[in-house]
Amino acid sequence: MSIHFRTHPATILVGLKRYVFILLFPVLQQLLTLPFHPSSWSVLFWGEIGAAGAIVLLSAVRWLLLRCRLVDGVLTVSSGVLLQKRRAFPLSAVSSVNYERPLWLAAMGGGRVRLDTAAGRDKEADLTLYVSRKRADWLVSQIKCDYSTGKTARGRAGLLPLMLMAASSSNAAAGLFFAVPLINHLGEILGEEFSRRIYETFNRATEILSQVIPPLTAGIAVILAAGWLIAFFRVLIRYMHLQVRRSGSVLTLTAGPFFQRHTVLPIDHINAVDIRQKLLMYPFGVRSICLLCAGFGKEKGEREVLLPAMRPEPMEQAMKSLLPGFHIQPKNFVRPPKKALRRYVFIPVLILLLLIPAILLLWAYRPSLRFLIPWLAIALTLPAVWFLLLSLASYKEAGVDLNSDICILRCRKYFVLHWVAVPATRIRRIDLTQSIFQRMDGVCNLRVLIYGEKGTRYTIRELPLEEVLQSVSEFDYS
Secondary structure, eight states, rough: OOOEOOOOOOOHHHGGGGGGGGGGHHHOOOOHHOOOOOOHHHHHHHHHHHHHHHHHHHHHHHHOOOOEEEEEEEEEEEEHHHSSSEEEEEGGEEEEEEEEEOOHHHTEEEEEEEEEEEESSSSSOOOEEEEEHHHHHHHHHHHHHHHHEEEEEEEEEEEEHHHHHHHHHHHHHHHHHHHHHHHHHHHHOOOHHHHHHHHHHHHHHHHHHHTTTHHHHHHHHHHHHHHHHHHHHHHHHHHTEEEEEEEEEEEEEEEEEESSSEEEGGGGGGEEEEEEOOTGGGGTTTTTEEEEEEEETTTTTTEEEEEEOHHHHHHHHHHHHOOOOOOOOSSBBBOOOOOHHHHHHHHHHHHHOOOOOOOHHHHHHOOGGTTTTHHHHHHHHHHHHHHHHHHHHHHOOOOESHHHHHEEEEEEEETTTEEEEGGGGEEEEEEOOOOOOHHHTTTEEEEEEOOSSSOOOOEEEEEEEHHHHHHHHOOOOO
């Protein structure tokens, strides 16, 4: 059965940015004819009008030539003006499907569908289509129908787990980059009074805080707190009402308070389950279940989260019901020996030891800065103590199990603790490294590379060499 369909006219608006460079042609023409004459501005104006018309025309022609066809489970997309290009996407090879309706697109009755495969690009979707709402629902249903067989299960994230995830993953810098342009644009729309009130609120908060700490420190603290708060609400709103449903061998995620986003993930295409935990969640035993799957969580503002901030018992139940093929309990677990603890804490302890003489020297040789030194000492000591606690937690959790169908990797990557369950068939490469000092203690580092768009790596440090060699010799890639 062959079905032909067209994309939504919103594709014209999205395609305009492809030809924005044409607006430079009238400007370059006038620059080549310097000096300007009074009539040059009129020529430039009409040149820009003509260039804008050419952009709209090219984008419209490109949309008219865009053709989509679904034949026997294969989606074929033909596009191009001068150079015709045809791409084929077997639905059985699709790793993830994302369907969302942003406000501007929902107002036009359209939706955005993104398809990804394991052979695609790592920074953007393999195929993005802007189609009508009815056509988008139909297209997503075709993906589901190819896989939906068997039992169903559901999972849902409550408000408190979402708040914990947003609090631990929010970035102050990202919030500021989002807020500053937004405030400026709203000021242009609503008037200067809006921007003035925002900045007055900032100044008032700084003045109140400066009564307790130095003004410079107060200003920095208010800026960082405002950025973090904005990023917190962005993440919270984006993942509000997060629900997960398993229909046979397909996971469907929905999230969003107003215009929900739908993501479809065939379980067979999931490369690994990555259970992540930040230090803020460690005392409470709370972890987030994330998935490593081509196309999932790679768009700007998205995360690879399946269910956020879960206690151990609910997490195991969710794994059994939603991902029955993945288990997280190791059988033959190889851990770092006790003597490896000193290597885990060496760098944070060294930083703390160096901070003490540095602060004393600053106190002795910079009397003019003594009012600021206590706050500076606190600001430097807290991250070092946090790094030390993270290193201790990393040592306690580290280990590996390679002698099962589902391999278990537990380690720290950057500033997050990872508990990874990966099928042996999805492991691409295993490397062993050993420094001169590690050779003295009979330990090594194990690096595991998993199949995926970015080639995800996990390194488990300071493992006993003999036990690792035995596990690797018994490991079966098939």
